[in-house]
Amino acid sequence: MARYVGARLLQAVPVLFLVSVLVFSLIHLTPGDPALELLGPNAVPEQVAALRTDLGLDRPLPVQYVVWMGHVLRGDLGRSYLNRFPVAKLLRRSWPVTLQLTMGALVLALGLAAPLALGAVRYRRTWADQVVVAGLVVAYATPTFWIAILLVFLLSVRLGWIPPSGYVPPWEAPAQALRLLIMPSFALGLGVAAVLARFLRATVLEELAREYVRTARAKGLAERGVLYRHAVRNALIPVVTVLGLQFGTFMGGAVLTEAIFGLPGIGRLLWNAVQARDYAVVQGTILVTTGVFVLINLLTDLCYGLLDPRIRYQ
Amino acid sequence: MWSRSGLVARLARRPRGAVGLGLTGVLVAAAVLAPLVSPHDPLALAKGFELARPSTAFPFGTDELGRDLLSRVLYGGRVSLVVASVSVLLASAVGVIVGLAGGYFGGVWDAVIMRLTDTILAFPAVILAMAVVSLLSPSSFNAMLAVAMVGIPTFARLTRGAVLAEREREYVEAARAAGASDLYTIFRTILPNTLTPVLIQVTVSMGFAVLLEAGLSFLGLGTQPPQPSWGAMLFASASFLNQAPWYGFFPGVFLTALVLGLNLIAEALQEALSRQVGEY
Secondary structure (H helix, E strand, O other), X not given: OHHHHHHHHHHHHHHHHHHHHHHHHHHHHOOOOHHHHHHOOOOOHHHHHHHHHHHOOOOOHHHHHHHHHHHHXXXXXXXXXXXXXXXXXXXXXXXXXXXXHHHHHXXXXXXXXXXXXXXXXXXXXXXXXXXXHHHHHHHHHOOHHHHHHHHHHHHHHHOOOOOOOOOOXXXXXXXXXXXXXXXXXXXXXXXXXXXXXXXXXXXXXXXXXOHHHHHXXXXXXXXXXXXXXXXXXXXXXXXXXXXXXXXXXXXHHHHXXXXXXXXXXXXXXXXXXXXXXXXXXXXXXXHHHHHHXXXXXXXXXXXXXXXXXXXXXX | OOOHHHHHHHXXXXXXXXXXXXHXXXXXXXXXXXXXXXXXXXXXXXXXXXXXXXXXXXXXXXXXXXXXXXXXXXXXXXXXXXXXXXXXXXXXXXXXXXXXXXXXXXXXXXXXXXXHHHHHHHOOHHHHHHHHHHHHOOOHHHHHHHHHHHHHHHHHHHHHHXXXXXXXXXXXXXXXXXXXXXHHHHHHHHHHHHHHHHHHHHHHHHHHHHHHHHHHHHOOOOOOOOOOOHHHHHHHHHXXXXXXXXXXXXXXXXXXXXXXXXXXXXXXXXXXXXXXXXXX
């Protein structure tokens, strides 16, 4: 197991390095001079030159990379071109919002997927199963942002149950925070629920066709026991991987969801920065999001190794 | 190799394939024939008819500037389809060439390609596309490049895997023994035998590309106004849910139907071809 973890950690290092190089070059590929961007259009050339030296922009690129990486590792991601705010501070403020959104979506996705998949398995080869499967295919094809708009129309405009957008921190007003989180979580979670439910249904059916299930049934184990104690348990292993892989979908979907619901999360931060060409914020946001994505993939693989002992020996 | 007409017929015989082909066919036809079937110019402003309800003159209603939504939805389909198909073609062409080279030559070249694709895959797709667009400035052309960029690694890895399996087969050895050049071996003997998984991936990628383009346009980073696009229409409609709830409905239905149609074709194709090929 230790060797597997070690090997997998080592694999992540070059990827993280290349990601950081790509993100670093983002600022240098962009048209325009970062120093000029920071100072604004009214800067005199002397000011620009001074800031260039100050920022180290006159040094060779590899040196700049090492210096930048040093700052990054110490938690310094530079300052926004727009309002001079430290990027790290902006990120710290936005992460909790995105985290709440993704957690809400995850809970909803699991909460929807598990009963749907197991219900479909229970009533396999009946019309109920067919309806669930068809519904999941449609749900998977429906874009997050359209689901969001439909939800706002139904729950806010028509029924007036939930305000159409807004955010309050849960430590200030827990009930209101939860209420405001329902629509975004649903919009973001539905697509993932569809992927999960289809996958879970397929793997459970696959497990049910195996020999050990026949043995369990032959022993006289009730169908419920066969399903939950055996088939579902074994089907959960691949589900962990699918869930881990969906994190990328979550991050992308978070941008769209936060845009509609006015949530001040990472996605909205990135969106605003891209529109304002605030490359310092774009760089910091992408670096951190991708870093987290790589780590989640790593954790997924490790979980997979823990759940299925056979994987260690590969 | 399968014959093309035979493949379509086999897809149409599966329920999923039939529905997928039907949906996609209707939407593609509507987009291609948009200039003929649109009742209005998609850019024409009808003064005094802003946010009009659906009526015989404007079957899907009008937007906040008085433009006919049916015409805009039809023309918007052209943008979606063109961006998605060109970006998937681009991604598959680049990805297949890179994957062929990596799988065939191996060694350092292969290692470099694999690390690079790992790196691109490390970025969440929408985030990577946003980064590319932010570098190049928002437009439907740049959205196309961004969507293609996101797709390249998948095609490269898929092709590389298939090449690694084919490279050791006797027929490749035979070609080489007969004195065939590397280029001939790669393109004339190996490539045709790796195309099945690539074709499946092309159909899988199409639905994803349509969604990604719509997402970028929704964020204002894809197709730019006044050109119609489903994503941008949906974004605009969110501000008028009180006055004009129908505004976003039709772009949403068309977008979902196209993605659904493409996904169903992809699934049916996967089923049909995997039974035939076995290992894929």
